[in-house]
Amino acid sequence: MVLSQISVPLPPPWFFKLNVDAAISKNYNFAGIGAVIRDSSGALVACFLPTVQGFFSPHIAECLALREGLQFVKNLGMLLI
Numbered sequence: 442m443v444l445s446q447i448s449v450p451l452p453p454p455w456f457f458k459l460n461v462d463a464a465i466s467k468n469y470n471f472a473g474i475g476a477v478i479r480d481s482s483g484a485l486v487a488c489f490l491p492t493v494q495g496f497f498s499p500h501i502a503e504c505l506a507l508r509e510g511l512q513f514v515k516n517l518g519m520l521l522i
Contacts, residue, residue, distance in 0.1 A: 454481045456521040461510040463502035470495065472502040476510035478519070489513055 452458040463474045475490040493505055514522050 449483075451479070451483050452481050452521075456481060457486060457514075457519055459510050459514055459522050461503070461506040463497075463499070463506040465497055465499060465502050467496070472497045472505065474502065474506035474509055476506065476513050478514065478517075478522075487513070487517060 449458075449460070458479050459476060460479075461474070461476045463472055465472045472493045472495070473490065474493060475488065477488045478486040480486050489509075491509065493502075497505065
């Protein structure tokens with residue numbers, strides 16, 4: 442399998458960037474959500490990948506990922522996102 446690289450704009454110095462995503466499983470009644478935090482050099486700072494029980498539309502699953510990602514940032518005490 443060949444993976445392509447995607448160029449993502451980096452945050453300014455002293456800031457962090459939060460990326461979130463979600464995937465739903467109609468067969469198993471859950472959604473996987475995730476968040477990745479990177480620094481201004483693109484280095485991985487933190488990430489998390491929980492599952493959420495329930496049936497969700499793609500839009501709601503993405504909203505849950507954003508909510509959980511922002512809570513993750515808050516719990517880490519990061520202010521410059």
